[in-house]
Amino acid sequence: MSDDMNPPVTGNDRPAPPPPPPPPPPPAKVLYGRGTLLAIGAVVLIYAGITLLKQLNPDRRQDRTAAVPAQVPAPEPAPAAPAPVELPWTTPEAVVFDGISAYSSVGPGPGNDALLDGRHPVTVSFWLKRGQFRGDALFIKGADPQMCLAHFDAAKPQQLHFYFKRGGDAASIRVYADGFTEVGEWVHLCVAYDGSGKAGGVSIYKNGAPQQVVTINDGLDGPVENPGPVILGAYRAGEKLEWFFSGKLAEFHVLDRLLSAEDVPILAKFTPSEN
Numbered sequence: 001m002s003d004d005m006n007p008p009v010t011g012n013d014r015p016a017p018p019p020p021p022p023p024p025p026p027p028a029k030v031l032y033g034r035g036t037l038l039a040i041g042a043v044v045l046i047y048a049g050i051t052l053l054k055q056l057n058p059d060r061r062q063d064r065t066a067a068v069p070a071q072v073p074a075p076e077p078a079p080a081a082p083a084p085v086e087l088p089w090t091t092p093e094a095v096v097f098d099g100i101s102a103y104s105s106v107g108p109g110p111g112n113d114a115l116l117d118g119r120h121p122v123t124v125s126f127w128l129k130r131g132q133f134r135g136d137a138l139f140i141k142g143a144d145p146q147m148c149l150a151h152f153d154a155a156k157p158q159q160l161h162f163y164f165k166r167g168g169d170a171a172s173i174r175v176y177a178d179g180f181t182e183v184g185e186w187v188h189l190c191v192a193y194d195g196s197g198k199a200g201g202v203s204i205y206k207n208g209a210p211q212q213v214v215t216i217n218d219g220l221d222g223p224v225e226n227p228g229p230v231i232l233g234a235y236r237a238g239e240k241l242e243w244f245f246s247g248k249l250a251e252f253h254v255l256d257r258l259l260s261a262e263d264v265p266i267l268a269k270f271t272p273s274e275n
Helices: 034-056 060-067
Strands: 089-091 095-098 104-106 122-130 137-143 146-152 160-166 168-177 186-193 202-206 214-218 230-232 235-237 240-242 246-255
Touching: 104 246, 122 137, 146 235, 160 202, 160 214, 168 202, 230 246
Parallel strands: 137 235
Antiparallel strands: 089 246, 095 246, 104 230, 122 186, 122 246, 137 146, 137 230, 146 160, 160 168, 168 214, 186 202, 235 240
16 A cells, blocks of 8 residues: 555644543532531421420410419318207206106296297207106197197007197197107107198107108198197196106207207217206
8 A cells, every 4th residue: 555545644634632621610618517507407496396385385384383283172170069059948857757647847938938839940859768658748838739749659659749739630740750669768859840830840869860750640730829838747638637757857958949960969968867
């Protein structure tokens, strides 16, 4: 092959050299160091947490107050026993009744003559010791047919009958309680009446315990006109006395109020002295 086939390369025919690579970009300007960024992140997290707590609990002061345990009130002291009451009528000592002709009278106190007329709250309380198991009278205010009466039934001496009678049997309150079988021992009897004019207003207690009360009649239609003293140990019809009580009666009280079931046992706590 001749030189004509490969002509010589001149300077103008040489390829141009490749362009130089572009210069590297300048490094980014660092505004904050790593520690600064961590601190900023912590602050952001704390602020976000505080904001969340405020949303969940807008009134933290109120919650702190509510979190304080409630003050438990101190228990109330036990109620004291009822104060002594000035009794309108009373006979504190034991009185002996022979069951033949003996009786006793207890006069009314000032302004208390109407206490046993069936229209006022009243409580009658006394001790009794039966000498015989029979139908004896315990007390009467007035005289049949205008009376307040308590007696043991002649046919069933274990039954205590109590009633307000105003003229006839139909115009009366009459109730009884059973189970009075004790002879020769002290028994406390209490009859409490609420003044309602109804048989349901009568409560009977034996030795401080309430007894079942059975109604015989419930037709009282007005006040019982029975002025005068209370007769103990006998039944009275006009001027005639009968059903004389055999045994002893003591501490006969008539109170111008209705005693509750909590008060009655206080009266029945101590048996009377026989001296």
